[in-house]
Amino acid sequence: MTLLGLANxxxxxxxEVEKPGGDFGHAPVGTGPFTFVRWQPNQEIVLEANDQYYAxxxxxDTVVFxxxxxxxxxxxxxxxLKGNLEETVIPSGKVDEVRVNPQYRQYxxxxxxxxxxxxxxxxxxxxxxxxxxxRQAFNYAVNKEAIVREITxxxxxxxxxxxxxxxxxxxxxxxxxxxxxxxxxELLAAAGYPNGTGFPVVQIWSSQQAExxxxxxxxxxxxxxxxxxxxxxxxxxxxxxxRARLExxxxxxxxxxxxxDIPDPDSMLWPLLHSASSTNRAFYHNPRVDQLLEQARQExxxxxxxxxxxxxxRLVLHDAPWIPQHYxxxxxxxxxxxxxxxxxxxxxxxIPLYKIWLKKSPASDIPKAMTNGVLLQ
Numbered sequence: 072m073t074l075l076g077l078a079n080x081x082x083x084x085x086x087e088v089e090k091p092g093g094d095f096g097h098a099p100v101g102t103g104p105f106t107f108v109r110w111q112p113n114q115e116i117v118l119e120a121n122d123q124y125y126a127x128x129x130x131x132d133t134v135v136f137x138x139x140x141x142x143x144x145x146x147x148x149x150x151x152l153k154g155n156l157e158e159t160v161i162p163s164g165k166v167d168e169v170r171v172n173p174q175y176r177q178y179x180x181x182x183x184x185x186x187x188x189x190x191x192x193x194x195x196x197x198x199x200x201x202x203x204x205x206r207q208a209f210n211y212a213v214n215k216e217a218i219v220r221e222i223t224x225x226x227x228x229x230x231x232x233x234x235x236x237x238x239x240x241x242x243x244x245x246x247x248x249x250x251x252x253x254x255x256x257e258l259l260a261a262a263g264y265p266n267g268t269g270f271p272v273v274q275i276w277s278s279q280q281a282e283x284x285x286x287x288x289x290x291x292x293x294x295x296x297x298x299x300x301x302x303x304x305x306x307x308x309x310x311x312x313x314r315a316r317l318e319x320x321x322x323x324x325x326x327x328x329x330x331x332d333i334p335d336p337d338s339m340l341w342p343l344l345h346s347a348s349s350t351n352r353a354f355y356h357n358p359r360v361d362q363l364l365e366q367a368r369q370e371x372x373x374x375x376x377x378x379x380x381x382x383x384x385r386l387v388l389h390d391a392p393w394i395p396q397h398y399x400x401x402x403x404x405x406x407x408x409x410x411x412x413x414x415x416x417x418x419x420x421x422i423p424l425y426k427i428w429l430k431k432s433p434a435s436d437i438p439k440a441m442t443n444g445v446l447l448q
Contacts, residue, residue: 104129104425113140113309130411130428140309144281151404157429158405163224163283169404179405184237185418186331187399188230188339191275191291194323195392196354199262199271206391208258210248213294217250219397222286230395232384233339237416239373240336240380245388247395255298267299276305277326278313287396288326317352327352328399334416336380340364344387355392 082102088095099107104126105118116136120129137156139147144162151159161169161180169175193200193209200206219229231247234240256266264270273295275288285304292302307313316322329350331338342348345364346356360383367379401418411426 129425191394212255214250227397235398353392
């Protein structure tokens with residue numbers, strides 16, 4: 072039944088989807104609480120209240136999603152403080168300030184674990200990352216805990232596998248890669264690159280250009296340089312370009328965030344790891360992992376499903392198609408007059424906007440419109 076809540080089961084008019092010359096993806100029609108008005112690429116998406124919504128008309132007349140290209144969190148945060156946005160992510164460089172500076176007490180602060188994994192993926196079909204020893208070496212070379220603690224700062228938990236601790240199926244006995252540069256050099260030498268000799272320059276790609284993202288990638292650059300690997304950091308101009316390059320398989324290494332659609336291990340593991348998945352950006356292929364994931368989809372006994380997922384996580388840990396960095400914690404600020412915000416493990420994109428309303432201030436008449444800055448592309 073949970074699957075019926077996914078976006079791909081939404082009620083849409085067949086004739087609109089199949090209309091010749093139509094562009095349903097950019098001009099959608101549905102039965103939700105808001106109707107589509109316009110989409111200006113790299114600028115904004117505008118929605119208006121649906122008077123015919125089955126659960127009743129939303130409180131808000133209009134919702135405006137401001138698109139921040141490159142996920143420049145600092146830019147969105149500055150606009151929020153000016154009063155131009157109703158919500159904002161707290162950039163990692165501002166977390167300590169928000170926690171201790173009294174000026175931020177006027178805002179509402181929300182913090183919630185989400186079913187999200189941020190990882191550095193390898194293209195396992197591209198040399199030198201077609202060798203598991205190289206991928207393991209990279210995992211040993213990087214001090215993820217230090218990156219998460221000292222750079223990311225937004226409360227994320229360093230990751231071991233794909234499943235976060237608050238999702239059923241998580242394996243508390245799974246042991247990841249510790250920070251061990253000596254072991255990394257040993258594996259590189261076994262793969263034919265003693266002290267990094269002959270190792271090609273590695274490009275790490277990202278679509279996000281926030282200051283914290285740049286600092287994270289610079290840390291990877293330093294750690295890998297210590298084992299003799301030269302790294303170049305590259306940024307795609309926008310998400311669309313980045314996704315196209317991922318799909319084409321032209322990126323050797325990339326920084327990516329995955330968020331589950333439903334609170335189930337399958338929603339984390341299948342999309343990222345099954346060889347038939349279109350979102351398996353690492354092009355990872357282990358027939359045994361495929362078999363286990365398929366078996367888990369048919370298994371009705373929850374204990375047996377969990378055992379299958381534990382085996383998947385152990386196999387993937389060895390194969391190392393990625394460096395799992397952290398499980399994300401949602402940390403947002405909202406303006407003091409925003410009411411009715413409800414958070415779940417599914418994160419920001421699943422907040423029911425139709426329940427949100429804006430409380431009028433005695434000193435001003437706040438319009439029933441919400442400018443929302445969550446589309447960080």
